[in-house]
Amino acid sequence: MKIRIDISSDIVGKPIVAESIVETGALLNISQAHLDSTRGELVADIENEKYTDINKALTKRGAKVTVLDTPIIRDEDECIECGACISVCPVDVFSFEADWSLKVEQEKCIQCGTCIQMCPHNALSLER
Amino acid sequence: MVKKSIHDINRKIEEGNVRVVTAEEMVDIVKVTSVSEATKEVDVVTTGTFGAMCSSGAWLNFGHSDPPIKMKKVWLNDVEAYTGVAAIDAYIGATQLSDSMGIEYGGAHVIEDLIRGKSVDVHATSYGTDCYPRKMLNTTLTIDDLNQAIMQNPRNAYQKYNVATNSSNTTLKTYMGILLPNNGNVTYSGAGVLSPLSNDPNYETIGTGTRILLGGSQGYVTGIGTQHSPETNFGTMMVQGDMKRMSPEYVKAASFEGYGTSLYVGIGVPIPILNEDIARATAVSDDDIVTNILDYGVPSRNRPTIRQVTYGELRSGMIDIAGKEVPTSSLSSFKKSRQIASELKESIIQGDFNLTLPVERLSSKTVNRPMKQTSVNPLVGDIMSESVVTIKENASTYEAANKIMTCSFNHLPVVSDKNILTGIVTAWDISKAVAKKEFDFVGNIMTRNVITATPNEPIDIAAYRLDQNLVSALPVIDDKRNVVGIITSDDISKLLARRGNL
Structure with a gap:
C-alpha cells in the first residue's frame, strides 16, 4: 500500500523515519521526498501487513501517516x-x-x- | 482586392450557402492558401471565449408588491444587490459575497441559480413613503417570476490578459488562482487564437450593436468595456443579453480561494470577412499574441513584468522563468471556447444567426489610467524606526537579553558582519530558550525565515503582512538585504491614532 508521511517543522531534523524502520523492520520504499526546514513530506510503499507497525512507530515520534487509498x-x-x-x-x-x-x-x-x-x-x- | 458587404453575407446565410470557419481553422486556411484566397472563400470567422469575468452582473426587476415597497436594500440568497435605481430594480454583481456564507457563495452563484431555474430567497428593507409604505419584504421567486433579468457586464472578453506568477516565498491566493512560492507555477487567462478582440484588433467589425452569443443565447455588444485600453491591446467590451434565455452550460459561478466569487461567461463573436485586412487579422495564432508575465509577489498596482510570453508558449504547459521550467495553468477553458466558436458557426450555417454591422466602432484611443488618489499613503520608510538595534549570530543569548532590556525593542534583527539580515530573535525566543535551558548562541534560537518590509512599500501592505503572518514587527531591508530599520504593529497603531481613524 501507498502511504504519505507528514513531518512537522519541530521534528523535521530528527531521524524518525530511520528509527521507525529499524524498530519495525518494515521495508519502507520511499518514492518521493520533500524535506526542508519548514516541513517534510514522504510518499512510500509498504507491505500491507507491516502498515500497523510502521504507523504506530511513526505516529509515536510525531509524524502523521495517511493511507493513500482515496485519490482525488x-x-x-x-x-x-x-x-x-x-x-x-x-x-x-x-x-x-x-x-x-x-x-x-x-x-x-x-x-x-x-x-x-x-x-x-x-x-x-x-x-x- | 476582394470586398464584401454585410448584406452580401446575410444574403448567403439566407440562401444557405455561407462559408463559416472558426478562428482556429482560419489560421490554417490562410497558411495554406493566401489572404486574398481566404477572403474570397470565407464569409465569417467565429471566435469564442469562456473564462472568469468578474465584471459581470444582471439587472433584475421584481414587479411591485402589495403594499408596494421602494427597496432601499435588497438581498438574494443573502447576497446584496444594488438598489439605487427607482423602487424594484436591482443590479446583482458577480463578485458580491453572501453575508452568511462569505467566499463560498456570491452574486455569481445567484445568477447561475436563477438561470438553472432554482428559486431564490429575496429579502428587502425600506424606510416607507406615502407612495411606497412597506418597510420590509420577504419572498421566494424564480427567474420566471421576474419581469426582466438582463445580464449586463461592464467589462468582458479582455482581448488578452496578464499572466501571473509569484516570486515571494509564500503561497498567494489571488483572482488568478493559487500562486505557488518562488515562481512555482504560472496562471493565465484568455482564449488566445479564439479570443474575439484579438481576432479584430483594430475593432473594424466589433462595436456597439454587434450581435453575439452570450451565455448560450443571442446578446449584443453595447460599447467599449470599462478599462478598455486599445493602445496596449487590452481592449474590453460591455455586453448585454436576456438572462431568461441563457444556459447554465455557458454561465457558471466560480469561487477563488482567498479572493471571492466570479462568473465564468461564455461569449462568441462572429467576424464578417469584408476585406483582406479583416481576413489577415483573423489569421492570428497563439504564437502571435504576446502578453506579460507579472510578479504578483509584489503587492502593488505596478507589479513588475518578469518577461513577455506568447499564448503558444503558455499552452505548451511549461515556460521558462529565469532558467527554470515552470508549469502553466489556464483559468479559462479552451475546450469550452472551442465549443462556443463551433456552436456559433453552426447557428450561422443553419441560418439562425444573422450578422450586424456596429452602429459605432469600439474606440481605438481610450487610455486606462490608474486612480487619482488625493490622500497620500505613508510609506514604511516614513514611520519605521531607523535606530534599529541588531545583533550578531555568534552573540550569546545573555547579550541578546541585555540588548532587549536596554533598547526597549522586543525584536532584534540578526545580521552578518556585513549587516545582511540572517534572522530575527525576540523576547519570546529568549524566554523559550531560558525555559528549556537551551540557551547558548543567538544563531541557535533565532527564526531564520524572517518576514520583512522595504522602505518604499505603503504602510497598508506592511500591516497586511504583519496580520497574515501573525508577527508584530518587520525588519526593513534594502535591496541588498541590509537592515535599514524596523516597523512594528505599535508604530502602525500610533499612526492610526494620530489620524483619528480608530
Missing part, C-alpha cells in the same frame, strides 16, 4: 476543463488530452489537496 475525485458536471489544477499538482495527476479535455491519472495522487483549493468550480474532492 472530479465532479464532471462542475468541471469546465480549464486546467487550473494542472500547475499546482506536485505529482502531475492532471494533464490535457490532444482535444483539450482534462485527463486525470488518479493512481498518481498523493492526496495533498492543493488542487481542491485551486479549482474555481469546486469540482475536486477527496471524500469518497
Whole structure:
C-alpha cells in the first residue's frame, strides 16, 4: 500500500523515519521526498501487513501517516476543463488530452489537496 | 482586392450557402492558401471565449408588491444587490459575497441559480413613503417570476490578459488562482487564437450593436468595456443579453480561494470577412499574441513584468522563468471556447444567426489610467524606526537579553558582519530558550525565515503582512538585504491614532 508521511517543522531534523524502520523492520520504499526546514513530506510503499507497525512507530515520534487509498475525485458536471489544477499538482495527476479535455491519472495522487483549493468550480474532492 | 458587404453575407446565410470557419481553422486556411484566397472563400470567422469575468452582473426587476415597497436594500440568497435605481430594480454583481456564507457563495452563484431555474430567497428593507409604505419584504421567486433579468457586464472578453506568477516565498491566493512560492507555477487567462478582440484588433467589425452569443443565447455588444485600453491591446467590451434565455452550460459561478466569487461567461463573436485586412487579422495564432508575465509577489498596482510570453508558449504547459521550467495553468477553458466558436458557426450555417454591422466602432484611443488618489499613503520608510538595534549570530543569548532590556525593542534583527539580515530573535525566543535551558548562541534560537518590509512599500501592505503572518514587527531591508530599520504593529497603531481613524 501507498502511504504519505507528514513531518512537522519541530521534528523535521530528527531521524524518525530511520528509527521507525529499524524498530519495525518494515521495508519502507520511499518514492518521493520533500524535506526542508519548514516541513517534510514522504510518499512510500509498504507491505500491507507491516502498515500497523510502521504507523504506530511513526505516529509515536510525531509524524502523521495517511493511507493513500482515496485519490482525488472530479465532479464532471462542475468541471469546465480549464486546467487550473494542472500547475499546482506536485505529482502531475492532471494533464490535457490532444482535444483539450482534462485527463486525470488518479493512481498518481498523493492526496495533498492543493488542487481542491485551486479549482474555481469546486469540482475536486477527496471524500469518497 | 476582394470586398464584401454585410448584406452580401446575410444574403448567403439566407440562401444557405455561407462559408463559416472558426478562428482556429482560419489560421490554417490562410497558411495554406493566401489572404486574398481566404477572403474570397470565407464569409465569417467565429471566435469564442469562456473564462472568469468578474465584471459581470444582471439587472433584475421584481414587479411591485402589495403594499408596494421602494427597496432601499435588497438581498438574494443573502447576497446584496444594488438598489439605487427607482423602487424594484436591482443590479446583482458577480463578485458580491453572501453575508452568511462569505467566499463560498456570491452574486455569481445567484445568477447561475436563477438561470438553472432554482428559486431564490429575496429579502428587502425600506424606510416607507406615502407612495411606497412597506418597510420590509420577504419572498421566494424564480427567474420566471421576474419581469426582466438582463445580464449586463461592464467589462468582458479582455482581448488578452496578464499572466501571473509569484516570486515571494509564500503561497498567494489571488483572482488568478493559487500562486505557488518562488515562481512555482504560472496562471493565465484568455482564449488566445479564439479570443474575439484579438481576432479584430483594430475593432473594424466589433462595436456597439454587434450581435453575439452570450451565455448560450443571442446578446449584443453595447460599447467599449470599462478599462478598455486599445493602445496596449487590452481592449474590453460591455455586453448585454436576456438572462431568461441563457444556459447554465455557458454561465457558471466560480469561487477563488482567498479572493471571492466570479462568473465564468461564455461569449462568441462572429467576424464578417469584408476585406483582406479583416481576413489577415483573423489569421492570428497563439504564437502571435504576446502578453506579460507579472510578479504578483509584489503587492502593488505596478507589479513588475518578469518577461513577455506568447499564448503558444503558455499552452505548451511549461515556460521558462529565469532558467527554470515552470508549469502553466489556464483559468479559462479552451475546450469550452472551442465549443462556443463551433456552436456559433453552426447557428450561422443553419441560418439562425444573422450578422450586424456596429452602429459605432469600439474606440481605438481610450487610455486606462490608474486612480487619482488625493490622500497620500505613508510609506514604511516614513514611520519605521531607523535606530534599529541588531545583533550578531555568534552573540550569546545573555547579550541578546541585555540588548532587549536596554533598547526597549522586543525584536532584534540578526545580521552578518556585513549587516545582511540572517534572522530575527525576540523576547519570546529568549524566554523559550531560558525555559528549556537551551540557551547558548543567538544563531541557535533565532527564526531564520524572517518576514520583512522595504522602505518604499505603503504602510497598508506592511500591516497586511504583519496580520497574515501573525508577527508584530518587520525588519526593513534594502535591496541588498541590509537592515535599514524596523516597523512594528505599535508604530502602525500610533499612526492610526494620530489620524483619528480608530
